[in-house]
Amino acid sequence: MNEPTIDPEKFFKTACYFESALILVALLLGWIADINPFEFIIFDEQAVMNGIIGTLPLCLIFIALNQLQLDSLDKIRQVLHTTLGPSLHKHHWTDLFILAAIAGVSEEILFRGVIQPWIENSWGMVVGILASSVIFGLVHAVTALYFVMATAVSIYLGLYLDYDGTRNLLTPIIIHGLYDFFAFVVILHSYRLALQKGK
Template identity: 60%
Template sequence: MAKYPINPDDFFKKACAFEAALILVALFLGWIANINPFAYLYFSEPAIAYGVIGTAPLFLLFLVLELIPAESIVKIRKVLFETLGPGLYRYHWTDLLILASIAGLSEELLFRGVIQPWLESSWGLTAGLIASNVIFGLAHAVTPLYAVLAALTGIYLGLAMDYGSDRNLLVPIVIHSLYDFLAFIALVRAYRARRLADPKE
C-alpha cells in the first residue's frame, strides 16, 4: 500500500478542524455577500424524512460504483482507500458520525447556504445552481471523474434543498451527512478486512 501522506494519528482531528473551519468561511463569505448562511436552515420533521430518503439513491450509486471495474472508477476507490482508510479505521462509528455531521453541516452552509444563493441572485436559479456546484466539484477534485461526480451530487443536493413547500437547508445537510457516514463505514470495513488479510499493510 502507498505511504500515507498525512500522519494517520492526526488525520481525524485535522479533518474535523478543517471541516469546522468551513463554517467560518461560510460566515465570512456570507458577510461579504450580505447572505446569512443559516437563513434557510430550520428544523422540520418532513425535511429530516426527505433527507433520509434522499440519501438512498446516492448510497445506492456508491454501492454500484464499487462493482464497476472501469479504470477511472477503480482509481477513485484506490485514492479514497489509501487516504481515508489509514486515518479512520481505528475510530468508532460514533466518531465517524461526528466527522460526517461536521462535514455535512459545514459544506452545505458554505455551498448551498451561501455560494448557491449568491450566484442565483446574480445569474438566476439554474445558472446559480450549476455554477455553484461546478465549484463544489472542483473543491472535491480527487480525480477528474470524482470532480464530475461531486458536481452532479452537488446539483442533486441543491435541488433537494428546494424539495417540498419551502427551501430548507436541513434536507441537503441530512443527505450529505448520512451519505458521508455510510461511505465512511463501508470504507473502514473494507480497510479493516484488508488489514486482517494482510497485517503487514
C-alpha cells in the same frame, strides 16, 4: 501496502478543524454578499424525512459504483483506500459519524447556504445550482472522474435545497452528512478486509 499520505494520528482532529473552519468562510462570504448562511435551516419533521429518503439513492449509486471494475473507478477507490483507510481505521464509528455530521453542516452552509444563493441572486436558480456545484466539484477533485461525480452529487443536493417548493437547508445537510457517514463506513470496511487478507 502504501504509506498513508495523511497522518492517521492527526487525521480526525485536522479534518474536524478544517471542516468547521468552512463555517467561518461561509460567515465571511455571507457578510460580503449580505446573506445569512443560517436563514433557511428550518427544523421540521418533513425536512428530516426528506433528508433520510434523499440519502438512499446516493448510497445505492455508491454501492453500484463500488462493484464496477473500471480503471477510473479503481483509481478513485485506491486514492480513498490509501488516504482515508488508515485514518478511519484508528477511530470508532461514532467518530466517523461526528466527522460526517460536521462535514454535512459546514459544507452545506457554505455551498448551499451562501454560494448557491449568492449566484442565484444575479443569474437565477439554474446557474446558481450549476455554478456552485462546479465549485464544489473542483474542491473535491482528487481525480477527473471524482470531480464529475462530486459535481453531480452537488447538483442533487442543490435541487433538494428547494424540495417540495420550500427552501430548507436542513434537507441537504442531512443527505450530505448521512451519505458521508455511509461512505466512511464502506471505505473502512473495505480497508479492514484488505488488512485481513494481507495477514
